[in-house]
Amino acid sequence: MAELLRKQDLFFFPEGGRSYSGEIKQPKTGLLHAALQAEHPRIVIVPAAVSYDLVIEDHVLARQRVKRGQRPFSRELAEILRFAVGYKSRAFVTFGAPITVDGVDPNSRSAVLDLAQTVMKTVGRLYKVLPTALVAAAMRPSITRRELEERVSVLIDTLGSCGANLGVTSGAAAVDSAIEPLESRGIIVAENGRLRVRDRNVLRYYARSLDHLLESPSRHTH
Numbered sequence: 678m679a680e681l682l683r684k685q686d687l688f689f690f691p692e693g694g695r696s697y698s699g700e701i702k703q704p705k706t707g708l709l710h711a712a713l714q715a716e717h718p719r720i721v722i723v724p725a726a727v728s729y730d731l732v733i734e735d736h737v738l739a740r741q742r743v744k745r746g747q748r749p750f751s752r753e754l755a756e757i758l759r760f761a762v763g764y765k766s767r768a769f770v771t772f773g774a775p776i777t778v779d780g781v782d783p784n785s786r787s788a789v790l791d792l793a794q795t796v797m798k799t800v801g802r803l804y805k806v807l808p809t810a811l812v813a814a815a816m817r818p819s820i821t822r823r824e825l826e827e828r829v830s831v832l833i834d835t836l837g838s839c840g841a842n843l844g845v846t847s848g849a850a851a852v853d854s855a856i857e858p859l860e861s862r863g864i865i866v867a868e869n870g871r872l873r874v875r876d877r878n879v880l881r882y883y884a885r886s887l888d889h890l891l892e893s894p895s896r897h898t899h
Contacts, residue, residue: 678708679715687712691796697738699885701801704793706786713783721775724796726803726842728810728886731766731858739882763861769805771842801889806836807844808855813883814891816865819873826852841890 681687691709692702712720732738776796782788815828830848837843845851856872859865864883866875874880 678711679717682712682715682717682720691793691800695734695738697741699739699882701797701804701886701889704790704797706789706793709793709796710783710789713778713781713789716783720778722778722792722796723775724773724799724803726771726773726800726805728769728771728805728807728844729766730807730809730855731764731862732882733764733766735862735879735882736876739876739878766858767807769807769844771803771805773799773803802840803842804886804889805842805844806887806890808851808853809859810883810886811845811851812855812859813864813880814887816872816874816880816884819871821871822852822856825872836887836890839890 687708689708691704693705696702776799778792781792811829811832812825815825815832817824817828820828826848828848829851833843833846833848833851837846845854856865856867860867862879864874864876864879866873
């Protein structure tokens with residue numbers, strides 16, 4: 678680790694891997710601890726958050742929920758390819774102000790854990806809130822478009838009041854942007870003037886990406 682940091686920057690995921698539930702995961706401290714122990718004279722942490730309209734593995738991950746339910750990668754890949762037909766998505770990367778490590782004792786487990794928690798809280802605030810996540814969090818089993826727009830508007834106001842990094846500022850705009858990709862992905866369906874949930878597990882996968890910003894987790898909204 679010390680040799681790496683002498684020559685280049687280091688990019689890593691504090692959670693240690695992808696989320697199988699959609700939620701932001703708790704940090705793992707191994708790489709962070711090693712970087713601190715390297716005793717580089719000018720270490721700073723630049724927090725970054727990556728968010729997507731749609732995740733290509735969404736159907737696979739939503740069904741598994743936890744890593745211990747993971748199937749062989751060859752089977753995962755076959756299913757991912759099936760859902761890759763017509764797949765398109767935007768990716769947003771948001772960088773935050775550098776976090777200093779001055780005064781953090783690398784030999785103190787609690788100090789390293791506190792730093793890791795600070796990094797993850799910062800990353801959570803940087804996470805771009807996109808229309809698909811908003812609609813997923815506000816969706817009901819069956820709802821009119823107008824009702825959905827109103828629910829999303831309330832959600833946007835709530836998130837705005839807590840300083841979330843909003844990618845859209847109105848319920849109508851969010852619904853306009855999210856309906857087509859969610860419907861084409863087989864997650865919701867428009868029929869008889871109403872929007873209905875077609876795949877609840879995948880919808881919740883996207884809704885949970887906002888749980889760290891909300892007092893009422895997404896599992897209570899569907």
